[in-house]
Amino acid sequence: MRTIRTTLTPEEMPRRWYNILPDLPTPLPPPLNPATKEPISPSDLEAIFPKSLIAQEMSQDSYIDIPEEVLDAYMLVMRPSPLQRAVRLEEKLKTPAKIYYKREDLSPAGSHKTNTALAQAYYNKMEGVERLTTETGAGQWGSALSLACSYFDMKCRVFMVRASYDQKPYRREVMRLFGSEVFPSPSDQTDFGKSLLAKDKNHPGSLGIAISEALEACIKDDKAKYSLGSVLNHVMLHQTIIGQETMLQFQKLGEKPDYLVGCVGGGSNFAGFTFPFVGQKLKKKLETEFIAVEPTSVPTLTDGKYEYDFGDTAEMTPLLMMYTLGHAFVPSPIHAGGLRYHGAAPTVSALVNEGVVKPVSYQQQEVFEAAALFANQEGVIPAPETSHAIKAAIDLALEAKKNNEEKIIAFNFSGHGLLDLAGYQAYLDGTLT
Amino acid sequence: MRTIRTTLTPEEMPRRWYNILPDLPTPLPPPLNPATKEPISPSDLEAIFPKSLIAQEMSQDSYIDIPEEVLDAYMLVMRPSPLQRAVRLEEKLKTPAKIYYKREDLSPAGSHKTNTALAQAYYNKMEGVERLTTETGAGQWGSALSLACSYFDMKCRVFMVRASYDQKPYRREVMRLFGSEVFPSPSDQTDFGKSLLAKDKNHPGSLGIAISEALEACIKDDKAKYSLGSVLNHVMLHQTIIGQETMLQFQKLGEKPDYLVGCVGGGSNFAGFTFPFVGQKLKKKLETEFIAVEPTSVPTLTDGKYEYDFGDTAEMTPLLMMYTLGHAFVPSPIHAGGLRYHGAAPTVSALVNEGVVKPVSYQQQEVFEAAALFANQEGVIPAPETSHAIKAAIDLALEAKKNNEEKIIAFNFSGHGLLDLAGYQAYLDGTLT
Numbered sequence: 001m002r003t004i005r006t007t008l009t010p011e012e013m014p015r016r017w018y019n020i021l022p023d024l025p026t027p028l029p030p031p032l033n034p035a036t037k038e039p040i041s042p043s044d045l046e047a048i049f050p051k052s053l054i055a056q057e058m059s060q061d062s063y064i065d066i067p068e069e070v071l072d073a074y075m076l077v078m079r080p081s082p083l084q085r086a087v088r089l090e091e092k093l094k095t096p097a098k099i100y101y102k103r104e105d106l107s108p109a110g111s112h113k114t115n116t117a118l119a120q121a122y123y124n125k126m127e128g129v130e131r132l133t134t135e136t137g138a139g140q141w142g143s144a145l146s147l148a149c150s151y152f153d154m155k156c157r158v159f160m161v162r163a164s165y166d167q168k169p170y171r172r173e174v175m176r177l178f179g180s181e182v183f184p185s186p187s188d189q190t191d192f193g194k195s196l197l198a199k200d201k202n203h204p205g206s207l208g209i210a211i212s213e214a215l216e217a218c219i220k221d222d223k224a225k226y227s228l229g230s231v232l233n234h235v236m237l238h239q240t241i242i243g244q245e246t247m248l249q250f251q252k253l254g255e256k257p258d259y260l261v262g263c264v265g266g267g268s269n270f271a272g273f274t275f276p277f278v279g280q281k282l283k284k285k286l287e288t289e290f291i292a293v294e295p296t297s298v299p300t301l302t303d304g305k306y307e308y309d310f311g312d313t314a315e316m317t318p319l320l321m322m323y324t325l326g327h328a329f330v331p332s333p334i335h336a337g338g339l340r341y342h343g344a345a346p347t348v349s350a351l352v353n354e355g356v357v358k359p360v361s362y363q364q365q366e367v368f369e370a371a372a373l374f375a376n377q378e379g380v381i382p383a384p385e386t387s388h389a390i391k392a393a394i395d396l397a398l399e400a401k402k403n404n405e406e407k408i409i410a411f412n413f414s415g416h417g418l419l420d421l422a423g424y425q426a427y428l429d430g431t432l433t
Numbered sequence: 434m435r436t437i438r439t440t441l442t443p444e445e446m447p448r449r450w451y452n453i454l455p456d457l458p459t460p461l462p463p464p465l466n467p468a469t470k471e472p473i474s475p476s477d478l479e480a481i482f483p484k485s486l487i488a489q490e491m492s493q494d495s496y497i498d499i500p501e502e503v504l505d506a507y508m509l510v511m512r513p514s515p516l517q518r519a520v521r522l523e524e525k526l527k528t529p530a531k532i533y534y535k536r537e538d539l540s541p542a543g544s545h546k547t548n549t550a551l552a553q554a555y556y557n558k559m560e561g562v563e564r565l566t567t568e569t570g571a572g573q574w575g576s577a578l579s580l581a582c583s584y585f586d587m588k589c590r591v592f593m594v595r596a597s598y599d600q601k602p603y604r605r606e607v608m609r610l611f612g613s614e615v616f617p618s619p620s621d622q623t624d625f626g627k628s629l630l631a632k633d634k635n636h637p638g639s640l641g642i643a644i645s646e647a648l649e650a651c652i653k654d655d656k657a658k659y660s661l662g663s664v665l666n667h668v669m670l671h672q673t674i675i676g677q678e679t680m681l682q683f684q685k686l687g688e689k690p691d692y693l694v695g696c697v698g699g700g701s702n703f704a705g706f707t708f709p710f711v712g713q714k715l716k717k718k719l720e721t722e723f724i725a726v727e728p729t730s731v732p733t734l735t736d737g738k739y740e741y742d743f744g745d746t747a748e749m750t751p752l753l754m755m756y757t758l759g760h761a762f763v764p765s766p767i768h769a770g771g772l773r774y775h776g777a778a779p780t781v782s783a784l785v786n787e788g789v790v791k792p793v794s795y796q797q798q799e800v801f802e803a804a805a806l807f808a809n810q811e812g813v814i815p816a817p818e819t820s821h822a823i824k825a826a827i828d829l830a831l832e833a834k835k836n837n838e839e840k841i842i843a844f845n846f847s848g849h850g851l852l853d854l855a856g857y858q859a860y861l862d863g864t865l866t
Contacts, residue, residue, distance in 0.1 A: 002505055003443045010436045072435055076521070076812055078539075088509070106511075106539060108812040110851070150809045170603075170854035176861050177808055375610055376583045379509055379541040418543070418851045421603035428609050 004087050006249040008080035014244040015071070016063040017237045020275045020347055023062070023282050025354050028233075028346055031318035032308060040318045048218050048226040050127040053120065056234040064237060066119075073118040073151060077107040079241065083249040083410070089377040090397065097400035099393055100257070100410040101378075102246055102273060109174075111383065111415030112269045113144030113229055116238035120227045121148035131155040131224040133217045135185065135210030137265070138164050138337030138385065139171025140415050141229030146178035157224070159185040159193075159213040162205035164337035167422050174419070185210040192216055192314045206330045207265075207341040212314030230266020231311060231320070231345045239272020242412065247276050250410075259396050261291045261411035263388040264301060264359070265338045267345030273412035275347075278356060290357045291396070292348065293388040295367070298331045300324065300344045301352050301359035311343060322349040332433075334364050335423030336384035338415075362391050368427040370394050371417070383415035384423050437520055439682040441513035447677040448504065449496040450670045453708045453780055456495070456715050458787050461666075461779055464751035465741060473751045481651055481659040483560040486553065489667040497670065499552075506551040506584060510540040512674065516682040516843070521810040523830065530833035532826055533690070533843040534811075535679055535706060542607075544816065544848030545702045546577030546662060549671035553660045554581035564588040564657040566650045568618065568643030570698070571597050571770030571818065572604025573848050574662030579611035590657070592618040592626075592646040595638035597770035600855050607852070618643040625649055625747045639763045640698075640774040645747030663699020664744060664753070664778045672705020675845065680709050683843075692829050694724040694844035696821040697734060697792070698771045700778030706845035708780075711789060723790045724829070725781065726821040728800070731764045733757065733777045734785050734792035744776060755782040765866075767797050768856030769817035771848075795824045801860040803827050804850070816848035817856050 021028055030039040042054045049057070056064060066074075086099040104112035124132060132149055134156070136142030142158040149156035158180050160172060165184035172182040185205045186193035190213045196203050203209075211228070218226040228235060250257060260277055262270035270292055280286040292301055300323050309324040311317035324343045331340040344352075351357040364384075371387035373394070374380070382390055389411040400407040417424065426432045454461055463472040475487045482490070489497060499507075519532040537545035557565060565582055567589070569575030575591040582589040591613050593605065598617035605615040618638045619626035623646045629636050636642075644661070651659040661668060683690060693710055695703035703725055713719040725734055733756050742757040744750035757776045764773040777785075784790040797817075804820035806827070807813070815823055822844040833840040850857065859865045 002508065004508055005443070007440075010438070075435065075437055108814065108849075147812050151812065170851075170858075173854040173858045173861065174814065174851075177805060177814060177857050179809065372610060376612065379580050379584065381541065381607065381610060416541075418603075418607075419854075421606040421852075424610050425603075425606045428606065 002087060004085045006083045006252055008245055008248055010075060012248060013071070013074065013080045014241060016065050018240040018244055018276045018279060019059055019062055019064060019237050020279055021233060022060045023279045024350060025282065028350055029321035031320050034315065034319050048215065050124050050129060050225055052123040052127065053234050056237055057232060067122060070119050070122050074241065077114045077118070080245045081106055083246060086378055089374060092377050093394065093397050093401065095397040095401040096404060097397040097407040097409050099397055101413040102242060102410065104242060104269065104412060104414050105380065105416035109144040109147045110419065111140040111144065112239060112242060112272060113141050114147060115241050115272065116229070116235045116268065117144040117148035118151065119238040121152040121154060124225050125152045125154060129154070129225045131157065131221065132227040133157045133214040133224050134227045134229065135159045135207060135214045136229065137161045137207050137340055139168050139419065140338055140383065142182065143171060143174045145227055146175040146180040149180065150178040156180040157217055158182045159187060159210040161185055161207060161210050161337060161340065162203065163333040167335065168419055171419050185213050187213060189213065190216040204330065204333050206313065208313035208327055211312035212316055215312065215316045230268040231343065233347060235268050236271035236275065236345055236347055239268045240275050242272040243274055243276035246273065246410065255408055256286065257288050257410045258407045259289050259291055259409045261293060261389045261392050261409065263339060263385050263414060264292045264294050264344055264348065265341050265385060267348035269412050269414035271345055271348055278351060281356070291392055292352065292357050292359045293392040294359065294361050295334055295336055295339050295388065296361045296363050297334055298339055299361050300342065302361045306349060306353050309343060320346050322346045323352060335420060336388065338385040339388065360392055362388055365432055367391050368432060372427065381417045382413065383417045384420050386414045435520060437518045439516045439685055441678055441681055443508060445681060446504070446507065446513045447674060449498050451673040451677055451709045451712060452492055452495055452497060452670050453712055454666060455493045456712045457783060458715065461783055462754035464753050467748065467752050481648065483557050483562060483658055485556045485560065486667050489670055490665055500555060503552050503555050507674065510547045510551070513678045514539055516679060519811055522807060525810050526827065526830050526834065528830040528834040529837060530830040530840040530842055532830055534846040535675060535843065537675060537702065537845060537847050538813065538849035542577040542580045543852065544573040544577065545672060545675060545705060546574050547580060548674050548705065549662070549668045549701065550577040550581035551584065552671040554585040554587060557658050558585045558587060562587070562658045564590065564654065565660040566590045566647040566657050567660045567662065568592045568640060568647045569662070570594050570640050570773055572601050572852065573771055573816065575615065576604060576607045578660055579608040579613040582613065583611040589613040590650055591615045592620060592643040594618055594640060594643050594770060594773065595636065596766040600768065601852055604852050618646050620646060622646065623649040637763070637766050639746065641746035641760055644745035645749055648745065648749045663701040664776065666780060668701050669704035669708060669778055669780055672701045673708050675705040676707055676709035679706065679843065688841050689719065690721050690843045691840045692722050692724055692842045694726060694822045694825050694842065696772060696818050696847060697725045697727050697777060697781065698774050698818060700781035702845050702847040704778055704781055711784060714789070724825055725785065725790050725792045726825040727792065727794050728767055728769055728772050728821065729794045729796050730767055731772055732794050733775065735794045739782060739786050742776060753779050755779045756785060768853060769821065771818040772821065793825055795821055798865055800824050801865060805860065814850040815846065816850045817853050819847045
């Protein structure tokens with residue numbers, strides 16, 4: 001019997017998050033107040049975030065302890081997660097490479113998003129916050145935050161990109177089951193939403209728009225704070241539980257990965273998976289290459305500009321230094337809803353700009369083909385977002401085959417696709433656009 | 434940090450299935466040829482089953498080795514599975530009882546069904562079978578067999594109960610992604626299906642009808658055999674991997690369960706979970722009580738007759754001695770599609786008849802309430818079938834609270850509900866019938 005899974009015991013689960021900020025080659029350009037163009041101060045964010053998360057956002061500490069209650073919650077959502085080897089995929093591709101995937105899909109919410117959702121809900125709860133507002137694209141983030149709010153006995157209001165709300169009807173039932181209110185965005189719940197609906201009552205929405213609505217809903221509600229599923233430093237920080245576990249698992253295997261691959265929407269699963277390794281590489285202790293994968297229809301890293309831009313469409317956020325397609329960009333309604341974002345995390349962007357992370361992009365059709373191949377070899381149906389990483393990993397494995405190299409490739413299996421089956425239906429029917 | 438999960442290493446995974454037949458209090462009444470009323474002989478089944486499974490069906494060996502290829506496949510579908518403690522549910526109920534649940538939902542197919550699907554596909558493949566036909570209710574079985582056929586490079590034709598085909602549209606996409614053909618049953622693919630559609634073109638179907646269609650499709654196709662997801666001895670046998678792992682896990686915990694609970698449709702998850710323990714109880718080595726849970730609208734064990742009856746509606750199967758509501762029974766279209774079966778496994782039925790297993794039943798509304806409570810405490814959304822076991826486990830925990838007893842309750846978490854969210858939608862909308 002082949003052992004294809006490397007696990008960690010609860011005792012082995014990392015007890016700290018890793019903060020890449022002090023290890024970056026050059027200091028991260030700070031977020032700017034749009035009016036003054038000066039760096040924002042912590043108090044600028046207190047209307048939307050609790051103080052503890054603002055402190056994490058700006059911290060220069062290399063490690064931050066994970067609170068006991070969050071560790072308990074991590075256990076509930078199946079952490080530590082296994083690192084699985086895709087032996088049957090390797091055999092199918094006839095590649096000498098080894099392909100590993102980090103099982104972030106085993107969380108009950110179906111993705112890595114619970115790693116930060118639980119942390120954020122905890123810190124808000126500790127500061128007396130009663131409700132969180134947020135946006136969600138495909139619904140992975142909204143589901144995770146809904147689960148986390150239920151876990152910590154808080155309320156949640158979710159603005160879901162309308163195109164995804166229609167494409168993935170059952171995501172909202174998950175959120176409702178956990179007690180959340182869910183609105184298709186643009187919605188009639190905010191002035192910004194109403195202004196967009198007035199121009200186009202069938203507006204498909206975008207993450208940028210949904211963020212604007214969630215911020216407006218937060219600012220008008222003094223019992224609420226806002227929660228963001230990606231982009232920001234504290235979100236990347238929380239997600240590093242993934243990469244730190246993976247480091248331990250590769251140590252157990254006695255191997256070092258040649259390639260670490262992840263899909264990028266806002267950057268959180270990619271950052272979580274790779275940053276602990278990136279930190280080692282920046283200290284010249286690793287040779288690993290980092291591949292960030294995005295859709296050709298939302299080519300933020302491969303074709304965007306590296307400049308200051310708003311994180312949302314209504315220009316409510318600070319200006320962030322990041323790769324961007326422009327904050328008014330409305331992506332085509334691809335099924336990988338979680339990747340339909342005009343920007344990318346400042347930290348991930350900085351690393352792309354420095355050449356530490358290499359971005360690549362793929363079309364929707366070839367991504368679904370890779371997903372179908374993976375599902376039939378490994379049994380697990382990937383989320384459309386995750387399938388971008390799979391496509392890149394397969395390409396790397398085929399390149400290794402061509403060069404007859406025993407490369408070690410690992411990708412973050414950021415989520416399963418059981419609630420994205422409308423996309424697979426279109427793929428099987430040949431009607432994917 | 435609280436450790437809430439008991440796991441097994443791959444090395445600890447049981448290497449044999451447990452066969453309860455030799456340990457039953459009285460020999461199991463055999464299946465009968467309907468024409469002669471004589472016990473069937475192995476050759477009677479060769480049109481529909483491979484020889485190795487027929488041998489398992491009739492075996493009196495207490496243990497049967499699991500083939501290496503099946504062990505490999507088990508590893509792929511996340512075996513051994515964890516035994517998790519529902520600490521937050523216990524706290525919510527304020528019960529002194531401990532509630533454990535066996536995580537059969539972590540299989541990529543979402544349920545315990547892969548334990549027998551993979552075994553059956555393997556044995557068929559070894560005997561040169563190219564295609565399997567089968568029925569499915571809610572789709573858990575069809576998904577699992579589709580995954581297994583893809584794994585072993587075989588074709589699959591699935592007849593899905595029409596009411597479920599309509600209620601759970603995405604289950605068929607899972608099956609299609611794995612390469613299966615899926616037909617809503619009654620269908621126009623078989624004479625029996627056509628005869629039913631002629632009388633009622635909107636016939637909701639039932640598992641009994643779908644079995645008939647799958648059998649007819651098999652008999653007319655000399656490259657095909659039939660695969661049944663429940664009821665038969667060899668299916669119960671394969672599922673005992675669940676209970677045998679659970680026994681090891683309780684040994685690690687140093688505890689003995691007072692109650693083992695499982696929902697019953699055909700009986701496979703219940704049998705798999707309990708039979709290793711039942712065998713011990715029959716040898717007077719355990720005090721555990723066994724609770725089988727069903728819907729009040731399909732009250733096979735609580736209100737059926739214990740007699741010989743056909744396993745399917747068209748009277749194509751042998752006669753099986755089991756609790757039955759009559760093979761023409763068409764259950765109301767409850768969301769727990771996997772429990773909509775007129776009969777129950779002969780082995781499970783015999784144990785109910787002997788008073789070794791105690792059956793209880795619940796209404797759909799109270800079952801969904803239990804499911805919602807469980808989801809909000811434990812984060813995992815249960816399948817509607819599984820929620821019957823959850824309801825019973827909660828009742829036992831409340832009884833333990835009333836009597837201030839530290840009972841140990843364990844139930845089989847047979848599947849998650851991520852593809853049954855239409856049912857949860859109805860529950861949240863207040864439109865459950």
